[in-house]
Amino acid sequence: MSRRKGIMSDGLKYEIARELGVYDTVSREGWGSVTSRDCGNMVRKAIELANRNSAVQPE
Secondary structure, eight states, rough: OOOOOOOHHHHHHHHHHHHHHHHHHHHOOOGGGGGGGHHHHHHHHHHHHHHHHHHHSOO
């Protein structure tokens, strides 16, 4: 069974994980050990970044 390709790049995921303080957990135990609350916070942060970037780009 194939896995779907994620929308966020790995670099962005790790950057957000560092910013939110969960990078140590990810590096030691993998993404499966990150709590659902922290995953939700990562998604929230990614959406904020996307909205901020789309507001800056001219049409």
